[in-house]
Amino acid sequence: MTAAAYNFAYLDEQTKRMIRRAILKAIAIPGYQVPFASREMPMPYGWGTGGVQVTASILGRDDVLKVIDQGSDDTTNAVSIRKFFQKTAGVATTTATAEATVIQTRHRIPETPLQAGQVLVYQVPIPEPLRFLEPRETETRKMHALAEYGLMHVKLYEDIARHGHIATTYAYPVMVAGRYLMDPSPTPKFDNPKMHRSAALQLFGAGREKRIYAVPPHTEVVSLDFEDHPFEVNRFEQPCALCGAEGVYLDEVVLDDRGGRMFVCSDTDHCETRQAAGHRGTMASPIAAGEGGRRAD
Amino acid sequence: MPTDEAPLLMARGVTKLYGHRIGCQDVTFDLHAGEVLAVVGESGSGKSTLLSVLSTRAEPSAGRIEYRMRDGVARDLFRLNEAERRLLLRTDWGFVHQDPREGLRMGISAGGNVGERLMAVGERHYGRIRETAIDWLGRVEIDESRIDDTPRAYSGGMRQRLQIARNLVTAPRLVFMDEPTGGLDVSVQARLLDLLRGLVADLGLAAIVVTHDLAVARLLSHRIMVMRHGRVIETGLTDQVLDDPREPYTQLLVASVLT
Numbered sequence: 091m092t093a094a095a096y097n098f099a100y101l102d103e104q105t106k107r108m109i110r111r112a113i114l115k116a117i118a119i120p121g122y123q124v125p126f127a128s129r130e131m132p133m134p135y136g137w138g139t140g141g142v143q144v145t146a147s148i149l150g151r152d153d154v155l156k157v158i159d160q161g162s163d164d165t166t167n168a169v170s171i172r173k174f175f176q177k178t179a180g181v182a183t184t185t186a187t188a189e190a191t192v193i194q195t196r197h198r199i200p201e202t203p204l205q206a207g208q209v210l211v212y213q214v215p216i217p218e219p220l221r222f223l224e225p226r227e228t229e230t231r232k233m234h235a236l237a238e239y240g241l242m243h244v245k246l247y248e249d250i251a252r253h254g255h256i257a258t259t260y261a262y263p264v265m266v267a268g269r270y271l272m273d274p275s276p277t278p279k280f281d282n283p284k285m286h287r288s289a290a291l292q293l294f295g296a297g298r299e300k301r302i303y304a305v306p307p308h309t310e311v312v313s314l315d316f317e318d319h320p321f322e323v324n325r326f327e328q329p330c331a332l333c334g335a336e337g338v339y340l341d342e343v344v345l346d347d348r349g350g351r352m353f354v355c356s357d358t359d360h361c362e363t364r365q366a367a368g369h370r371g372t373m374a375s376p377i378a379a380g381e382g383g384r385r386a387d
Numbered sequence: 388m389p390t391d392e393a394p395l396l397m398a399r400g401v402t403k404l405y406g407h408r409i410g411c412q413d414v415t416f417d418l419h420a421g422e423v424l425a426v427v428g429e430s431g432s433g434k435s436t437l438l439s440v441l442s443t444r445a446e447p448s449a450g451r452i453e454y455r456m457r458d459g460v461a462r463d464l465f466r467l468n469e470a471e472r473r474l475l476l477r478t479d480w481g482f483v484h485q486d487p488r489e490g491l492r493m494g495i496s497a498g499g500n501v502g503e504r505l506m507a508v509g510e511r512h513y514g515r516i517r518e519t520a521i522d523w524l525g526r527v528e529i530d531e532s533r534i535d536d537t538p539r540a541y542s543g544g545m546r547q548r549l550q551i552a553r554n555l556v557t558a559p560r561l562v563f564m565d566e567p568t569g570g571l572d573v574s575v576q577a578r579l580l581d582l583l584r585g586l587v588a589d590l591g592l593a594a595i596v597v598t599h600d601l602a603v604a605r606l607l608s609h610r611i612m613v614m615r616h617g618r619v620i621e622t623g624l625t626d627q628v629l630d631d632p633r634e635p636y637t638q639l640l641v642a643s644v645l646t
């Protein structure tokens with residue numbers, strides 16, 4: 091099949107207009123989950139059809155698209171989505187965060203700070219942060235309408251009671267613009283501070299759950315916590331073994347079956363850019379040779 | 388029992404119809420701060436219906452209910468907006484269900500169950516929430532060591548006591564109870580009643596207690612309302628009504644012919 095068989099970016103113009111209206115509403119009410127008529131996409135739901143529909147609706151011919159999954163540009167999921175838009179929209183793609191105008195992501199926010207004019211599109215599996223505490227949708231809607239969010243703190247209370255600290259490390263709940271409780275999707279809490287007052291527009295699409303929400307540029311995003319158990323980001327004991335970066339999110343990579351392992355940047359673009367600039371970690375040379383510093387996955 | 392003040396709750400002509408069937412009809416009474424009112428009557432007489440309307444869980448078909456808020460101003464309960472109504476429900480009121488599973492979060496620890504209302508009104512200090520929860524567990528005779536267990540691991544009597552603690556932690560002024568000792572063994576019932584009586588007296592709580600059991604009414608309440616076919620047929624001080632019932636129906640109830 092040729093690209094000509096599709097409308098630009100796959101979705102028909104009427105659908106894109108409908109999704110854009112939902113996006114505009116979401117931007118107007120930061121953190122509020124706007125229902126939309128999610129369409130079937132030629133990929134399974136687990137692949138981020140919500141994010142794909144949002145991206146399809148905002149892409150223009152001049153956009154430069156980056157797609158990441160777990161911080162990496164070359165996992166199957168990231169590669170397929172990138173190819174999908176290359177084929178259906180013919181847009182330029184990149185792995186460089188700074189060059190992208192639209193970045194679709196699952197799990198991570200790039201380490202390179204985002205700039206005004208960039209759009210970060212999140213693929214969201216479960217948009218409702220109160221879902222596991224209150225399964226009744228009529229009730230969670232009411233809680234959002236009345237900003238009754240005490241229950242979310244009950245969850246954090248349970249964490250501390252059980253583990254001695256807030257053990258939630260992914261999908262860590264945030265308050266957006268002091269009004270709506272929001273699930274940042276399965277990003278690590280490490281990335282929560284990056285959402286706060288980001289210069290970029292952040293859009294969230296949940297395909298199966300048919301919800302879109304947004305954090306407009308420069309919006310307050312505050313992670314929930316207790317006075318005596320303040321929010322803390324994950325800390326890593328050592329720098330990236332490849333590029334030596336500190337203060338970035340690291341993945342553990344198992345090297346062999348004898349317990350050998352190393353910690354490397356989860357953001358592969360960030361890591362490669364640093365290595366290209368001459369930064370070296372403790373294990374850089376042997377791995378970097380022949381692989382250009384990119385870890386295998 | 389103070390009676391000089393304006394009433395805490397005023398019900399006037401409260402009626403609830405389910406289609407053509409009468410839930411309750413034309414119920415009028417005042418409840419004062421610190422007063423415990425028992426609502427008795429046979430099965431189907433409208434006790435639960437009345438309680439759910441009074442507590443705004445159901446809308447009346449006719450009549451008016453006013454409640455004197457903490458600022459002293461009496462408000463028509465069905466003119467409150469939803470936010471005000473829900474705030475009232477989780478701060479100044481309590482609701483104790485017969486089945487504690489309806490009033491507890493079964494997947495959340497006892498501490499979390501007790502702490503929920505505190506967090507709902509903005510408490511954000513874990514240590515204080517925990518201390519208050521421990522204090523309340525003690526007051527309902529649950530050992531501190533059980534604070535991190537979920538109610539699933541509790542006996543029926545413990546669950547009921549936990550439900551009570553969860554309701555009382557925000558120092559409500561009015562508690563609704565629907566057959567609070569209903570599902571429990573007789574010996575467990577006695578202990579719970581004792582505990583309830585102590586708490587109600589210590590805290591100066593007003594309460595409306597629906598019960599089949601006249602012994603419960605006798606032990607807990609100052610006043611009693613006898614319902615039949617949705618209407619209040621006799622009302623008065625509990626001891627007077629139970630010792631010297633006027634209505635033939637009440638006489639039958641007291642003689643334990645009806646249950």
Ligand SMILES: Nc1ncnc2c1ncn2[C@@H]1O[C@H](COP(=O)(O)OP(=O)(O)OP(=O)(O)O)[C@@H](O)[C@H]1O
Nearest residue numbers: 405408409410428429430431432433434435436437
């Ligand atoms: N949801 C409902 N729909 C229709 N009819 C109802 C409903 N709830 C109660 N009723 C009817 O209203 C009347 C009063 O019922 P209610 O449950 O208030 O009685 P009760 O005094 O609490 O009885 P019990 O002691 O058995 O709990 C009964 O005739 C009952 O069948």
Ligand SMILES: [Mg+2]
Nearest residue numbers: 434435436565
């Ligand atoms: Mg009943």
